[in-house]
Amino acid sequence: MADPLIRLENIVKRFGNFTALNGVSMDVHAGEVHALLGDNGAGKSTLIKILAGVHQPTEGTIYLDGQPVSFRNPLVASDAGIGTVYQDLALNSLTSVTRNFFVGREITRGPRPFGILQTAKMNSVTKQEMAKIGINIADPEQAVGTMSGGQRQALAIARAIHFGARVLILDEPTSALGQKQQLEVLKTIKRVQKRGDIAVILITHNEIHAQLVADRYTFLSLGQVIGEGVADNLAGGDIRQLMAGGAQMADLEEELTAIN
Amino acid sequence: MNSTTERGGQPAGAGHLSETDRLREAGWFSRLVHRPEIGAFSGMSVILILLAIAAGDVVYNPLGIKNNLAIVAQLGIIATGACMLMIAGEFDLSIGSMIGFAGMSMAIMLKWGLPFGIGPATPLSAFLITLCLTLAIGWLIGTIVVRTRLSSFIVSLSFLFILRGATEVSFRTFNQGSTQVSGLPDFKETDFFASLLGGETFQWFYDLLFWLGLNFNRAGDQWVTGFDAKVAWWLVISIAAWFVLSRTQVGNWIYATGGNEEAARANGVPTDKVKVSLFMFTAFCATIFAATQVFDTNTADAAKGNLKELEAIAAAVVGGVILSGGFGSIVGVVFGAVIFGLVQNSVFYISWIDGSYYRMFLGTVLLVAAFSNETIRKRITGGI
Ligand SMILES: Nc1ncnc2c1ncn2[C@@H]1O[C@H](COP(=O)(O)OP(=O)(O)OP(=O)(O)O)[C@@H](O)[C@H]1O
Ligand SMILES: [Mg+2]
Numbered sequence: 001m002a003d004p005l006i007r008l009e010n011i012v013k014r015f016g017n018f019t020a021l022n023g024v025s026m027d028v029h030a031g032e033v034h035a036l037l038g039d040n041g042a043g044k045s046t047l048i049k050i051l052a053g054v055h056q057p058t059e060g061t062i063y064l065d066g067q068p069v070s071f072r073n074p075l076v077a078s079d080a081g082i083g084t085v086y087q088d089l090a091l092n093s094l095t096s097v098t099r100n101f102f103v104g105r106e107i108t109r110g111p112r113p114f115g116i117l118q119t120a121k122m123n124s125v126t127k128q129e130m131a132k133i134g135i136n137i138a139d140p141e142q143a144v145g146t147m148s149g150g151q152r153q154a155l156a157i158a159r160a161i162h163f164g165a166r167v168l169i170l171d172e173p174t175s176a177l178g179q180k181q182q183l184e185v186l187k188t189i190k191r192v193q194k195r196g197d198i199a200v201i202l203i204t205h206n207e208i209h210a211q212l213v214a215d216r217y218t219f220l221s222l223g224q225v226i227g228e229g230v231a232d233n234l235a236g237g238d239i240r241q242l243m244a245g246g247a248q249m250a251d252l253e254e255e256l257t258a259i260n
Numbered sequence: 261m262n263s264t265t266e267r268g269g270q271p272a273g274a275g276h277l278s279e280t281d282r283l284r285e286a287g288w289f290s291r292l293v294h295r296p297e298i299g300a301f302s303g304m305s306v307i308l309i310l311l312a313i314a315a316g317d318v319v320y321n322p323l324g325i326k327n328n329l330a331i332v333a334q335l336g337i338i339a340t341g342a343c344m345l346m347i348a349g350e351f352d353l354s355i356g357s358m359i360g361f362a363g364m365s366m367a368i369m370l371k372w373g374l375p376f377g378i379g380p381a382t383p384l385s386a387f388l389i390t391l392c393l394t395l396a397i398g399w400l401i402g403t404i405v406v407r408t409r410l411s412s413f414i415v416s417l418s419f420l421f422i423l424r425g426a427t428e429v430s431f432r433t434f435n436q437g438s439t440q441v442s443g444l445p446d447f448k449e450t451d452f453f454a455s456l457l458g459g460e461t462f463q464w465f466y467d468l469l470f471w472l473g474l475n476f477n478r479a480g481d482q483w484v485t486g487f488d489a490k491v492a493w494w495l496v497i498s499i500a501a502w503f504v505l506s507r508t509q510v511g512n513w514i515y516a517t518g519g520n521e522e523a524a525r526a527n528g529v530p531t532d533k534v535k536v537s538l539f540m541f542t543a544f545c546a547t548i549f550a551a552t553q554v555f556d557t558n559t560a561d562a563a564k565g566n567l568k569e570l571e572a573i574a575a576a577v578v579g580g581v582i583l584s585g586g587f588g589s590i591v592g593v594v595f596g597a598v599i600f601g602l603v604q605n606s607v608f609y610i611s612w613i614d615g616s617y618y619r620m621f622l623g624t625v626l627l628v629a630a631f632s633n634e635t636i637r638k639r640i641t642g643g644i
Contacts, residue, residue, distance in 0.1 A: 052526075054526075074525070074526050074528070075528050078527075078528065084526070086523075086526065090520060090522065090523030090526050090527065091520065091523060092515065092516055092519025092520045092523065092524075092586050093519070093640075094515075094519050094582070094586045094587040094637065094640060095512075095515050095516070095519055095586065095587075099512050099515065099516075102512070103512060103513075103516045103523075103524060103527045103529060104513070104516070104524065104527035104528035104529045105527070105528065106509045106512055108508070108509045110508075112509065113508070113509050113510040113513065114504065114508050114509070114510055115508060115509045116507055116508055117507055117508060117509060117511075117512065143640045145640050146640065
């Protein structure tokens with residue numbers, strides 16, 4: 001087995017006297033989709049915010065290519081190759097696809113920050129990068145608000161990859177979408193997986209989606225890892241049970257019928 | 261053979277339309293009506309025509325044009341500042357008080373000399389020292405907003421009171437209890453810098469009108485000699501702001517900051533710096549407003565600029581700027597300033613209209629604009 005691209009070791013995160021993460025470890029490999037699963041409040045978003053440099057871990061170490069790293073802020077993390085697609089997508093729906101794609105990293109000519117935007121070039125890069133993950137946009141100057149949810153996900157993913165993401169973090173990319181759009185996003189994830197050089201961390205509450213694309217799983221519950229494994233060794237029932245924080249589905253079903 | 265089977269058995273009805281085919285390239289007409297300034301442009305056209313019908317002879321004669329454009333330019337200068345800041349998602353209610361403060365600062369220096377008895381002030385030194393002061397205050401307001409995360413509405417409202425109070429106190433201290441200074445020397449006649457702010461500009465336009473026989477008084481001499489310098493300032497500030505906003509990196513940062521601040525920050529946009537700079541820019545615009553007034557009229561008054569912050573915001577909204585930020589354009593604000601400035605000034609020429617209808621008009625137009633902005637926003641964002 002190749003060395004992991006990114007390794008988390010005993011990550012602890014406390015907010016005041018609330019422990020959101022209590023010693024979480026996890027390996028993520030290039031070319032793999034790693035599903036990070038768990039119930040509401042398990043600490044998934046907190047964990048990826050630590051990876052993205054939004055939060056600092058209270059204890060524990062992150063290794064990138066085997067080297068310990070510390071992401072003081074989101075910029076440091078993204079420079080190191082961590083690309084995060086947040087739950088709220090981090091897009092401005094009132095401005096154009098291109099402006100969103102390049103925000104903060106515009107192609108310009110002239111002195112920063114008053115350099116002149118190279119709009120034509122940025123438009124063509126946007127179009128190309130979107131096409132690479134399977135979305136053809138006719139007009140990159142159209143407002144993002146006119147795009148479908150799946151296309152917005154694709155935009156955020158294409159942007160992260162274009163700007164050098166080696167670890168792509170997707171926080172519930174399918175949660176707000178209809179069935180067809182969900183499949184579009186899964187296809188996009190598959191295309192990224194096929195490239196082979198990018199490690200994807202996928203957070204989802206949908207076990208079917210996880211099973212469709214994931215190579216490896218980590219299950220969180222109340223801030224701790226309660227299970228992990230490779231796709232081939234996990235049965236659907238196990239996944240469902242671990243996702244619910246270890247509760248027995250049978251028990252839940254009994255409780256449900258008891259109400260009737 | 262039909263196309264469904266050719267495509268390998270896609271379900272009929274669902275069609276072979278892929279999602280991406282639906283995002284068509286917009287035609288020129290669709291692009292035009294999606295522009296943020298379209299509403300303001302239509303409004304402006306209507307006003308221009310109505311005024312021509314109601315009072316064309318007084319509104320569109322040489323003096324009328326000069327006076328109207330002076331008012332429009334004044335409003336346009338501060339509306340540009342307000343617009344940029346609103347696109348970045350913040351408000352500045354201190355603009356009006358800043359105008360009074362800057363005018364006071366310049367007038368006091370021009371009359372009683374530079375601080376600490378360094379010597380008499382020139383228009384340039386009085387202006388530059390005042391600008392340093394106002395930029396510092398703009399920086400302070402912006403810094404308080406980004407540091408404390410308090411709403412800029414409240415922070416700048418505080419400065420509305422603080423600056424107005426400070427202006428009155430300063431005047432009274434220097435001028436034996438009077439809250440105004442008048443009878444300053446007519447610097448614009450003797451000083452080049454003062455003439456840049458308070459003098460005239462685009463004289464060629466009126467020379468041309470005179471030459472064409474459209475600009476003479478009863479004695480047959482040339483009547484109006486030029487536009488107020490503030491018109492040139494308005495154009496320069498608007499063009500610069502338009503360029504920065506639509507063509508440069510920092511312009512993209514301004515939209516991003518107002519549209520989705522967290523997102524902008526996550527993508528490396530220095531949102532706090534953007535906001536603080538824009539608070540300083542509104543302070544700059546207020547200072548230019550005050551300077552053009554002081555050097556034009558050679559007076560200053562503690563009440564100057566009263567309510568101007570609200571007119572500036574109103575002009576920006578009429579120009580298509582959305583209150584929640586992230587959307588708007590300078591071109592729209594130019595139209596917005598023309599609408600308000602023109603009506604504000606013109607109704608006083610039209611004897612059969614009570615001038616106070618202006619305020620009713622302003623309120624109504626604002627409401628209509630806010631509605632139509634919301635409609636445009638919904639159309640652009642697909643109804644979200
Ligand atoms: N900044 C914070 N300050 C205090 N507590 C926090 C903070 N962020 C998260 N928490 C707490 O940490 C716990 C884990 O939150 P987190 O957002 O990581 O959950 P999650 O697994 O992403 O849940 P979901 O599936 O609902 O998105 C929650 O109890 C949350 O209230
Ligand atoms: Mg979450």
